[in-house]
Each structure stands twice: as C-alpha cells, then as structure tokens.
Amino acid sequence: MALAIVLASCQPLPQPFQPAQFKKEGNPLLQLPDRAGVLIRPVEGMSPDTARALSDAVAAALVKRNIPAFTTSGNRQSLVLGGRVNERGTTPQIDWRLSKEDMSGGKIARIVTAAPSERTEEFAPIAARTAAAIAALIQRPALRDRTADIKKRYLYIAPISGPPRDASAILRDELEAALRRQALRVSTTMREDSLAVAGNIKLLDSKAGKKRMSVDWAVLRKDGRELGNLSQSNDVTPVELDRDWPAIAREIAVSAAKGLRELLDKIPEKAIEPPPTEG
Template identity: 30%
Template structure:
C-alpha cells in the first residue's frame, strides 16, 4: 500500500511501542546453576530500525538516518540505527538528485520479511527542509493513539502442558498469582468477552548434556482467536527441572506477565476500536 505525500498517514497500532529496558532475568544469581542463562522474553512490541539512506554518500546517508531516529525517539517511538528485534520494522530511504537541485528521498517502511507497510516521498533543498523532513517522517510513523481502554481485561489461566515433574502445576499457579497482582481481572474460567492464557512447555536434552527449555504463553479471546504469544527459552543443567520447578516457577511467571498483560490490553483496544468504528467500516 502506498500513501501520497499529502495524506497525514499514521501507522496503526502495530507501532504501539514501549521503551527499551533490560531483558528480565527470572533466575536470581543465587539460584545455583540455574542462573547461568536468562530466559529471553520475546518482544511484544515493535521498534523501528532506520537504515542509512542510499543514493547519497555514506556519511550523509548515515547522518540522515541518525537524525530520523532521533526525531522518532522524540515522538516516543522506539528507534535506532543498529539494534533490532524479531518484530522490528525497517525504515529505508532512497535518495536521488532532481533537476532543480533538490534531493528527493523515498521512504519505505517494511517488516523483516520485506512486506511493505507504507511509503512516502519528501523533497529536500536545505538543511532546514531536511530537519522538517525527518520530523515529518517521525509524525508519519508515530503510533496512532489507541482508544482508551476502560474495561479491565478478564483472563483465566488454563492448565500448562508439557513440563516434567511439578512444572505444569507450579507454572500455572505462579502465573495466576502474577496476573492477580496485575491490572487485570483474574477469573476461574473463561467468561464472555474474556481471555485465556495457555502455557506449553518443551524440555529437550541437548548433546552437551544440558536441557533446552522453551515455554510458550498463548493468549486467546473468548472466541478462540489467538491474540499473541509470549515465549521464553533457556539452557539449564540436564535434569535440574525433572522433578521440582519450585525455584524458578515464580520468576518465570513474573518475567512473562508484562508481555501477557500487554497482549490483553491490545485485545481490549482492538475491540474498543471496532465498537467505535462507523457502521460502514464494520461491515
């Protein structure tokens, strides 16, 4: 989809970005060997990686990318010129010199698989216009403000499957406790307009003798539609979780709950937007 320059286009709620912080480490360092590697939480939000502009000299291309990233940051958009995550969007620019001497930059926002989210073109003839262009690109990409969510998300925790020992029971109880402290309403079972969280665990012995542990927390709505998944993974000493998960269940749940709550709020925001949309748009 291509949007013209005159249209003030906003990228939808996919760009509802959160600030970058340290990756949670659910194992405290005094947890014996289980602290050797942190569980990594899959980002539940996207960031924008600004690539050097092509068609100009390398120094200028990097300078424009840096200016654009800073403009995005001022708009509360997580952006940078180097680091990315699996959900990152990539902003690339292709510059060319026009006959009137101005430089024309075509900006393309795309996902990592090459899917184009949007395009726009700016003409730049001065440093002042360059600053205006980067600010305009930032405004173009800035997240659309989601409708205020007045409804507290309701969620039930379904049984966890796949963990050895007491893992299924302890992980479910730990997540329920973490959600009970979160800004959601914990329910005993699925209710109308509510959600469920289903946990799945895989523990596989590796050639080096360690166990590769993967956990998937899947959030679904009352109709069974999958809203999203928060996944965690780690390498732990072989057999260390065969019987007891008591030392790690709560830290794992606490590390995952932020992403789960974000998915619940996202679901409520989508429902609110659909309810507030004009009738023709809902048809």
C-alpha cells in the first residue's frame, strides 16, 4: 500500500517518502513481508472434530502473539503448519512441520509436542507451546520502545471513521496489535499522557470495476492539534473487501504501524507539549 508521511505545520516539511520495505511487487494490501501468517492444517491421525478444535486453539494462541493465523485459507506468503500423531513410544506425540506453501517442500522447522486426548482442556497448553515455538522461529526481536524518548507517551487509537462499525473495530484492533509489535505503548482509553491517532477510510470508484481505498491517519496531541499525518492508498475489488476484510485490515495496520513509528521518530518533544495556558 502506498504510504506518505508528513509532519504538521511548524515542522519543516520533508519530502514524502516510501520506506523500502513497502516497495513490493503485486498488490501491497495482500502482502505481509514479516507477518505473512500461518495456515494451520488439521493434525493427521486425530478425529476430525478433535483436529479442528486443536487447529482453532493453535490459531488463537498465535494471534495472542500477534502472528496472523488461519484455519481455512491463508495468503500467498503464509507459512503452513501441519502435523501427524506419532504413537511410537510410551506417550503419543504430535510431529509438527512448519513449511512454505505445503508439506512437500520448503520445510522450515520441526516441532514436537504432546498429543492431546479428546479432552478440550488439554488443547490450550499444547497450543501455547506450539505457538511459542513458532514465534521464536519467525518473529523478529522486539524493537526498542520508540515512545520512551517522548516521555513515555501512550498512543490512543480513536474509533476509525468511514467503514461500518464492525469493519472499523477490526481495523482498530489490528492497528493496536501492530503498534505493540513495533514496541509502542498503546492505551485503550484516552489518558492525560496520550497522543491520539485518528483514522479515516474513503472508497472511490477506480478503473476496471475496482475501488480506490485511501486511509488517512493523523497524530494529535491532547489539545487536538495535529502533529503529523500519513496516508495509504491502493486499488481493491468489492469482492476482496467483502470476503477478505480481516486480512486487508491486517495489512493496512502493519504498514500504518511502521509509518507511525517513523513519524513519532521525527516529532520533536517540544511540539508535543501544548503551550501553557495564560493567567
């Protein structure tokens, strides 16, 4: 998704820039270089219901670690996690394989965990251990806290205008998670020491039956003054919006979080504090 970042008013206006990591071939909305996500296949050797429930538990554990996870279909860059029950030895185990594209090639890692019985309470600890092993393999080290240099400010994501309420809530949740992945402090309520992030989505007709989606973000201090803004845009089809909004929202959020991190690095501390009130 094309990204432009601008500091507000009294700051010298830099040339709009596009970080190298955003210059990708194909549709940037549907690409996620470092967080392509994991598609979980049902474990072989289990009953269909048990395998499906375990897949759901692993997906939930991965999402808690801010790793996109899917149990039906991923995207073109998703890794694939498959497993098979191994009953050799005294204790049944699951032999997991984390692969690129499919189980037949591009193997990245092997993970071994205990195999659960039919009891659902056994799923969560196994899923948590599996997710932890995957996170250790694919997540990059956490970045330093970028808000530490600006007096430990929190970022508050205001409700996003433009899309329907449910779609807005999905994007807001995804952005909060993506900002935390960038080691930024996020508050779910507006605090005295918060900076607000306001977002707005617009859809306009574009070529070949597509829609031009533009997403505008602004960073505001507590008196409402804008400190800087960034914009994203890309063409999408109505079918993608209806069918793939959670995945699209995740892509928007990841790119926006990187842009907001860059923007915060450029805002001087003296611009953040409102001037003292007189008398």
